[in-house]
Amino acid sequence: MKSREPMVMPSTSYKWFGLVLLMLIGLTNYMDRLSISILQVPIKADLGLTDTQLGAITGLSFSLVYTLAAIPIARMSDRRSPKLVIIICLIAWNALTMLCGLAESFLALAILRMGVAIGEAGCAPTSQALIAGYFPPHQRGRAIAMWQMVFPLGSLIGIFGSGVLSAALGWRQTFFVLGGVGLLVVPLVLAFLKEPPRAEPPQAAGAPIEPGDGTMKVLRALLTLRGYRLLLAAGFMAAIPLNAVLNWNAPFYGRSYSLPIQEVSYVVALTAGVGGILGMIGGGFVSDILGRRDQRWYCWFPAIAVGVAPAFAMAQFLLAPSLSLSLLAGVICAILLNCWMPPQAALGQLVVNPADRALSAACIVVTAGLGAAAGPFLTGILSDMIAGWTLDSDNALAIALTLVSLTALPASLLFVLSSVYLREDIARAQAHQMYAG
Template identity: 30%
Template sequence: MKTSTAPASGGVYRYYVLVMLMLTFMFNIADRLVMSILIEDIKAEFVLSDTQIGLLAGTAFTFFYLILGVPAGRLADRTNRKTMVAVSLALWSLMSALCGAALGFWTLLLARLGVGVGEAGGGPPSASIITDYFAPHELSRAMGIFAAGAVLGPVLGYAAGGLIAETYGWRWTFVILGLPGILLGILLYYTVREPRRGRFYRQKTKAAVADKQEPFLVTMRSLWANSVFVRVVIANSFTNMPAYAFAIWLAPMLIRNFDVSQGDIGLYLGAMLFFGGVPGMILGGYLADFLARKNPRWRPWYCALAVLLTMPFWTLCLLSTSLEVTLALYLCGYILLVSTQGAAISMVQAAVMPTERGTASSISSLSITLLGYGIGPALIGLMSDNWAGAYGSLSLNYAVIATVVVSLSLATVLFLWTGKAVNQEPSPALAPA
């Protein structure tokens, strides 16, 4: 295992590392969400219900992710993180490609389980590495660039997935989009250097233990007692629940309601996510950093405001009878929602000790995944099936609307609550440099 240590500040190389980890995140999301553009084809070939599709698109992925997420985070806090990211990326990419060989519901379910096994080890070490390459005053913008992978992933899954599916079918779509991740994993392993852990941790009284991992129960008690961490994790989980609902169900809703092709829907959604999501992620991170220089509470306050403004856009877009209006309203809400992610991720990472970062990131990812993938898709599919008799093809729209209103209302309140914790317990790692 390579253990070389890179400088943790300054220079262009850290941005190369950031881009590599952002691309890793991109494939992470693309492999999760490529099924969205393929739902109607898979549903027709295997004769599946919306409930079964929800299980395949979300619950199957989350099963091992939830089991392995925290152990993976613990491992990230004590081992070579870039090696862990590279191996995880290659594993989930291989399992995603194997989805194309599925013979029915159960074999596809098993392959999706495998995707979750690999992806459990990707996020926690990536966030931890970035925190050791970028100083606290620039961490939100760095995390915003990293989180842009969550935008580029659906772009790849929708735009490329839709075109590939129309030309070669849904099976080859999984294969063609899965295999490049293996090559990226190899490149990452040989070109990314492991930074010194805890480089920017400022709490001098604990500097001596910045590189020593505490026992699991001690770490969990520390995180549970950390008000900023707990509140941000819960708030961001409810923020992402409707985001994943749209990521999985928007394409089939548009196909059902407006009778457009996979290729067209893929291009529409891909273009919107790229031109709206990438600037939203990056500019949101810069804005949060700028506001936080005046008052650190502006990080959660900004998140609360953006989440609240997202709700009417996403509710109205699902009630529109025009494809153009639906897409425009969705885009406005999407830009607002994704602009919160740089600030949210940076608050999680900066609020905890260096040897807790991987564990903290895994718990955050686990919570988001549980709501966004484990519960959300299957629950929405169940509501859609139950309401189909009364609302027809609009039953899926109403199921997603219910998720949007409840989740984003809770997220707004929770981010405001987080602001009180930041005021009472300002994190030294979040202080301006």
């Protein structure tokens, strides 16, 4: 099925250079975001926080604000300058990360993390929209998969580096270092990031879609696509266990295996980084290969991956008799829980007009962000509740993580259901009928 997009693709050399530059920007994003997962260990001791409060800082307060900010910032990127949006957001989230080092209470840290979330909300939708402008449809799955590797790479660098820096300097100074490193990227973006030519909006059923069409009109049009709605729901459910495991791995290994923070940083960087990178590569490249035979593999492959993940989560947190076996199960679990993101993002770009790419990506970010908010927060609440019943806080967290991982099962079912309508949705988008009326 050939695309009718009128976008003029940039040169082969620049599109790969642009992708690398966008990956560098995204890397600082996820380094700042995921550093909190390891720094919460000394933060809890210093500020005297509960698991519920930690879940609110790492998940709820950050992700809810992130999801609220994503759509308006993405729409600004679609209508104005994506480069300017990225520069402003890059400065904002790194400056506020530095200010997190000054927090003296739960409330102050939560508010500052909300500010970081607003800045970071502009990164993923704008970057994915630019990538969709750089690459033709048959290369987008792997291109977006390569960009999304910043998630596990940033996790690896952020978690490992934060653990080492925290052990040497303390958690407050670690925030200063992370934010300062991110600000060094700003001059590179100013000098080298290019925007692809904007495509002229297509016409649908004789009615033109002008660049000024309202956001709600486009959202309503997108949400008439049944497969797209199910795809968003699948991403929400899949994001719950992914972010629960990612944010609570460090406390789990610290409590269950009595590891000091520097060793915890090695362990969590291994599971989140290596497992995440392999999952992103597999999700993007395998879905592209299988999708050539049948586009429904963009849904079937993530359905299989997330459906199997809870078994390995149970092995990691409850059944493994040793640290090495727990880590092995954790790496496999991370691979499976990361596979769904590249094919979902690629599908989100196939069912939308070029002028609305960032908005479509933002919808995916919003629903996944809601899952990211729910996962760590729900885990913290369950951990505190189970600890109150059993008086065993170490095993309480392991049980809570295992229970939350089961949300991957309905995610798997939703991916399968989305595949039923996928080809119909793509055909409607390419015929520009989704905007009719």
